[in-house]
Amino acid sequence: MVKEMRGAADGSWTEPAAEADRSDPRRAVLDAVEGWVVVFRRKLSAGELGWLPVVLVLATVWIIFQSLNDNFLSPRNLSNLSVDIVGTGLIAVGIVFVLLLGELDLSVGSISGLAAAVFAVLNVNNGMPEWFALVVAVLAGTAAGTVQGYSFAKSRVPAFVITLAGLLTWNGIMLYILGTSGTINLDENGLVAKLTSHYFTNDAAAYGLAAVATALVFLVAHQDRRRRKAVGMPHRSLRGIAVRTAVAAVIAFSTAYVLNSFQGLPLALLIFLVVVAGLDVVLRRTHYGRQVYALGGGVEAARRASLSVTRVQTAVLAVSGTMAAIGGLFLASRITSVSQNSGSGVLLLNAIAAAVIGGTSLFGGRGTTWSAVLGMLVIQSIASGMAITDTPAALQFMITGGVLFAAVMIDALARRSQEAHGRA
Amino acid sequence: MAAPPLLALRGVCKRFGVVEVLKNIELEIHAGQVVALLGDNGAGKSTLVKVISGVAPAERGVIEWEGRTVHIRRPHDARNLGIATVYQDLALCGNLDVVGNVFLGREILRYGFLDEVEMERRTRHLLERLTRSIPDLRGPVVSLSSGQRQTVAIARSLLGEPRVLLLDEPTAALGFEQTTEVLDLVDELRDRGLGVLLISHNMGDVKALADRAAVLRLGRNNGFFDVNTASQEQIISSITGATENVPRRPAHREAGW
Ligand SMILES: Nc1ncnc2c1ncn2[C@@H]1O[C@H](COP(=O)(O)OP(=O)(O)OP(=O)(O)O)[C@@H](O)[C@H]1O
Ligand SMILES: [Mg+2]
Numbered sequence: 251m252v253k254e255m256r257g258a259a260d261g262s263w264t265e266p267a268a269e270a271d272r273s274d275p276r277r278a279v280l281d282a283v284e285g286w287v288v289v290f291r292r293k294l295s296a297g298e299l300g301w302l303p304v305v306l307v308l309a310t311v312w313i314i315f316q317s318l319n320d321n322f323l324s325p326r327n328l329s330n331l332s333v334d335i336v337g338t339g340l341i342a343v344g345i346v347f348v349l350l351l352g353e354l355d356l357s358v359g360s361i362s363g364l365a366a367a368v369f370a371v372l373n374v375n376n377g378m379p380e381w382f383a384l385v386v387a388v389l390a391g392t393a394a395g396t397v398q399g400y401s402f403a404k405s406r407v408p409a410f411v412i413t414l415a416g417l418l419t420w421n422g423i424m425l426y427i428l429g430t431s432g433t434i435n436l437d438e439n440g441l442v443a444k445l446t447s448h449y450f451t452n453d454a455a456a457y458g459l460a461a462v463a464t465a466l467v468f469l470v471a472h473q474d475r476r477r478r479k480a481v482g483m484p485h486r487s488l489r490g491i492a493v494r495t496a497v498a499a500v501i502a503f504s505t506a507y508v509l510n511s512f513q514g515l516p517l518a519l520l521i522f523l524v525v526v527a528g529l530d531v532v533l534r535r536t537h538y539g540r541q542v543y544a545l546g547g548g549v550e551a552a553r554r555a556s557l558s559v560t561r562v563q564t565a566v567l568a569v570s571g572t573m574a575a576i577g578g579l580f581l582a583s584r585i586t587s588v589s590q591n592s593g594s595g596v597l598l599l600n601a602i603a604a605a606v607i608g609g610t611s612l613f614g615g616r617g618t619t620w621s622a623v624l625g626m627l628v629i630q631s632i633a634s635g636m637a638i639t640d641t642p643a644a645l646q647f648m649i650t651g652g653v654l655f656a657a658v659m660i661d662a663l664a665r666r667s668q669e670a671h672g673r674a
Numbered sequence: 675m676a677a678p679p680l681l682a683l684r685g686v687c688k689r690f691g692v693v694e695v696l697k698n699i700e701l702e703i704h705a706g707q708v709v710a711l712l713g714d715n716g717a718g719k720s721t722l723v724k725v726i727s728g729v730a731p732a733e734r735g736v737i738e739w740e741g742r743t744v745h746i747r748r749p750h751d752a753r754n755l756g757i758a759t760v761y762q763d764l765a766l767c768g769n770l771d772v773v774g775n776v777f778l779g780r781e782i783l784r785y786g787f788l789d790e791v792e793m794e795r796r797t798r799h800l801l802e803r804l805t806r807s808i809p810d811l812r813g814p815v816v817s818l819s820s821g822q823r824q825t826v827a828i829a830r831s832l833l834g835e836p837r838v839l840l841l842d843e844p845t846a847a848l849g850f851e852q853t854t855e856v857l858d859l860v861d862e863l864r865d866r867g868l869g870v871l872l873i874s875h876n877m878g879d880v881k882a883l884a885d886r887a888a889v890l891r892l893g894r895n896n897g898f899f900d901v902n903t904a905s906q907e908q909i910i911s912s913i914t915g916a917t918e919n920v921p922r923r924p925a926h927r928e929a930g931w
Contacts, residue, residue, distance in 0.1 A: 474790075474791070477791045478791055481791065481795050483791065483794060483795060483798070531787075535787045535788050536786070536787060536788065537781050537783065537788065540770075540774065540778070540781055540788060543767070543769060543770060543774070544767045544770060544774075544778055546769060547766075547767030547768050547769035547770055548765070548766075548767050548768065550765065551765040551766055551767045551778075552767065552778070553729075553749065554727070554729055554749050554759075554761065554765045555749070555765070555767075555778040555779040556748070556749045556750040556753055556779045557778070557779055614769075615767070615768070615769030615770075616769055668768075668814065668816045668817060
């Protein structure tokens with residue numbers, strides 16, 4: 251119910267009456283444009299820019315690096331980029347959940363390292379079957395998140411404080427279970443290694459996924475229109491649905507084309523997109539997700555509406571712990587090893603930055619899981635472009651910092667203008 | 675014997691820390707009646723509403739529902755009894771849209787997913803009873819005017835056929851026309867047998883709409899009036915404390931209606 255789900259961005263809503271005189275095509279186009287302008291104005295005045303800023307930033311970054319080095323937009327580089335975003339991106343998806351509450355989880359880096367260590371120790375050192383070690387590792391993340399979530403819900407201490415304690419604790423536990431072994435190398439052909447090394451080389455895979463995604467966009471929009479029309483409510487015009495579907499198709503099929511020009515559809519990207527889309531549906535279309543947004547809008551208001559605040563808060567940090575663990579396994583998979591450095595460094599900062607750059611608000615209640623994808627694309631594009639053009643790392647930090655700063659400012663302005671608009 | 679009141683409070687006490695905000699409060703709300711709850715700022719009216727709606731449960735005293743003792747410990751309990759509330763601060767989630775707020779905690783599902791179409795249809799239907807200019811149902815409610823937000827909060831309280839309605843200054847932010855529509859609606863709901871507790875500082879509205887008035891002063895009962903027979907001066911002097919004759923029971927109880 252947060253704006254994006256309305257899909258109103260294409261602005262093609264029509265009152266039932268307006269559709270009567272669609273015989274004149276010019277009139278229909280004018281109506282569509284007018285609707286678009288109305289919706290865009292509404293969003294602007296409500297302080298919501300949605301995807302616009304991050305898409306503009308991404309386009310700028312791509313244009314700059316492509317002009318500096320032709321290889322930047324090569325299928326090889328883009329394909330690698332699409333795999334590189336997955337580990338941190340999955341962690342950022344969990345961060346989105348926590349940000350929706352208006353809270354912050356600082357423990358995700360440590361949890362990701364802990365999960366990777368649990369997996370490595372169980373599988374490599376103790377010979378536990380891979381799939382079993384993997385499940386245990388992920389559940390370790392869930393458990394860590396649940397403990398933090400419950401403490402947060404019961405104590406009402408800000409989550410960033412509790413997860414700061416978690417950051418140290420989980421990191422300590424990770425160092426403890428790694429013991430003296432230092433670096434543990436994973437099986438190069440094992441299940442976890444395959445997570446990021448496997449590609450569906452058959453062209454049909456990427457194109458098939460693109461076709462399915464496009465079809466879903468169309469079917470959802472069309473079904474919505476049919477039901478709304480049936481009860482005489484405002485609904486999207488067919489033209490609007492066509493435009494929407496076309497945009498989805500262009501994005502999906504061009505991505506598939508690029509991927510197929512290199513090694514095909516990466517398994518990691520497939521998993522990432524399925525997780526992001528699935529959790530997006532959970533957040534925006536289920537009872538649970540509505541409660542998460544409601545808590546972000548006001549804990550007291552949610553409590554008075556009979557929501558079980560403790561349960562939702564606990565569940566959100568459990569999700570974030572789980573996603574951190576899954577992300578940690580993907581990061582370990584990428585380098586096929588686990589060491590005392592796993593989950594440390596800029597990982598935590600990048601995950602939070604990705605969610606915020608992608609458009610999820612720090613103030614709670616606004617954002618979707620897709621912001622993790624877009625934000626990670628920006629961050630990883632900068633990193634990859636810097637590497638390709640041999641720019642020093644110092645500059646990379648400064649530029650990423652600048653983008654994050656801009657994103658936070660946009661978020662703050664959006665909030666301010668909403669309040670100025672609303673309060674009497 | 676007349677039917678027991680829909681909702682009755684007997685000797686209800688509420689304290690915040692060491693401050694005793696409500697002391698031995700008595701109150702009865704009968705079906706088909708509008709009871710005005712009057713009192714100066716800080717008299718404890720909103721606190722009493724929170725006690726009844728389970729937001730700030732009472733420490734002592736008894737709450738009866740149709741003559742039966744009930745325990746209201748959470749908002750959930752009040753809602754299950756059929757008590758709906760419009761809070762003074764509205765308690766809306768600013769980031770959710772109108773439909774999301776109206777159905778918060780009572781979402782309609784279809785195949786396990788939120789049924790936005792049906793919820794929007796019913797929200798529109800509820801709002802049509804309240805106002806002629808329906809606000810944008812799909813923008814975040816922070817972007818609505820105060821009056822529009824108040825209308826949304828009222829619409830939400832009407833969802834699910836409540837039996838008792840607690841309205842804490844429901845028309846404070848409303849314009850003239852909008853106030854009239856809301857008061858007409860309260861009138862209509864009373865005729866349909868709901869019990870209404872109306873908090874208002876507007877004596878005109880109280881005179882026009884309420885059957886009974888209960889006055890609070892400094893957290894205590896300070897008089898019960900039949901609005902049709904009591905004079906405005908009597909009621910006002912009870913609010914300001916000029917008269918401190920405290921009937922220990924609602925007057926109408928002995929009258930047996
Ligand atoms: N959460 C709280 N903690 C401590 N004291 C409180 C709290 N809520 C209310 N009070 C106190 O209780 C008293 C009654 O407040 P209440 O809001 O019920 O008044 P009211 O009659 O609704 O006033 P108004 O007409 O201004 O709305 C006030 O003195 C207030 O300071
Ligand atoms: Mg009050």
